[in-house]
Amino acid sequence: MKEEIPARQIRAVHTETTIRVYQAYSPAIADAALKAGTFVPPFKRERMTWIKPSFLWMAYRCGWATKPGQERVLALDITREGFAWALEHAALSHYDAGVHADQKAWRTEVKTSPVRIQWDPERSIRLGALKHRSLQMGLSGEAVDRYVDKWITAVTDVTPVMREIGALVAANRIEDAEALLPAERPYA
Numbered sequence: 520m521k522e523e524i525p526a527r528q529i530r531a532v533h534t535e536t537t538i539r540v541y542q543a544y545s546p547a548i549a550d551a552a553l554k555a556g557t558f559v560p561p562f563k564r565e566r567m568t569w570i571k572p573s574f575l576w577m578a579y580r581c582g583w584a585t586k587p588g589q590e591r592v593l594a595l596d597i598t599r600e601g602f603a604w605a606l607e608h609a610a611l612s613h614y615d616a617g618v619h620a621d622q623k624a625w626r627t628e629v630k631t632s633p634v635r636i637q638w639d640p641e642r643s644i645r646l647g648a649l650k651h652r653s654l655q656m657g658l659s660g661e662a663v664d665r666y667v668d669k670w671i672t673a674v675t676d677v678t679p680v681m682r683e684i685g686a687l688v689a690a691n692r693i694e695d696a697e698a699l700l701p702a703e704r705p706y707a
Contacts, residue, residue, distance in 0.1 A: 524651045527638050529706040531572035537596040537672055538706060540570035540656075543581035549591035552674050558667045567635070568663055570595070573653040574681075574701050575642040583685025584678050594675040594701075601670030605662055609634035612657070633662035644688060644697055 532539040544552070544562075552558050562568075571577045581589035610632035611618060611625070619625040629635070635657035640648035658666050680699055687696035 526650070527652045527654075529572055529654045530641075530703045531706050532574075532594075532701045532703055533599070533706055536599055538572060538599055538602050539701070540572050540595050540597060541574060541577035541592060541677070542568065542570055542595065543577060543584065543586070543589035543592045545588045546591055549593055549676065549678075552593060553676055556674055557671045562667075564663050564667065567657045567659040568666070569655055569657045570597075570666075571653070571655050572703070572706070573641060574677075574703065575644065575646070576639065576653045576655065578681060578685065579642040579646045581681075583688075584681045585685075591676065591678050592681045594673075594677045595671055596673040596675075597666065597670040598672060601665060604665065605634045605656055605658065606636075608632055608662065609636045609656065611635075612637045633660040634658055644684075644693055644700070646688075 548558070548562050551561065558564075558568075571580070577592060578584075580586075581592060584590055584592050610628040612629070612635040614622055614625045619628070637655040637657070638652035639655055641651050641653040643649055684696045684699050687693075687699070
């Protein structure tokens with residue numbers, strides 16, 4: 520019997536000390552980050568930057584690394600401590616009556632938190648929406664500085680595998696495509 524996936528669960532490539540997140544950028548930003556081992560200009564710290572632990576959610580967002588400004592996909596290994604800090608300092612991007620006392624309390628939390636949390640539908644290999652949700656985390660202000668200066672331990676260009684998987688899916692070679700997916704598992 521197949522185990523039921525919780526409606527909200529962080530699934531990612533992770534070790535005892537790191538968790539992998541993905542971001543898609545223009546070649547200029549990706550090349551500079553790969554060379555420096557972290558983000559440097561033309562990356563802009565002033566903008567909110569969204570990180571995604573799910574490879575398939577990233578594939579959906581960037582169209583298998585084909586959308587303008589998202590032609591390059593980076594895998595970023597960040598410290599578990601940094602990820603935990605982000606979760607502890609996060610506000611949900613949408614009001615949830617089960618979490619917030621009222622709309623005013625939620626708005627105050629959003630204004631004062633350097634991190635936003637969104638739970639978006641996880642994606643299948645064909646990028647269709649699934650029932651369970653995948654975490655997307657927006658970093659701003661202090662969180663971006665911590666991410667860039669302290670949390671990132673490795674930057675890897677995964678654009679070739681992203682495009683190869685996309686091509687295999689387009690050719691209806693689903694088993695071959697799935698064999699190339701990173702081994703994401705529940706994060707605890």
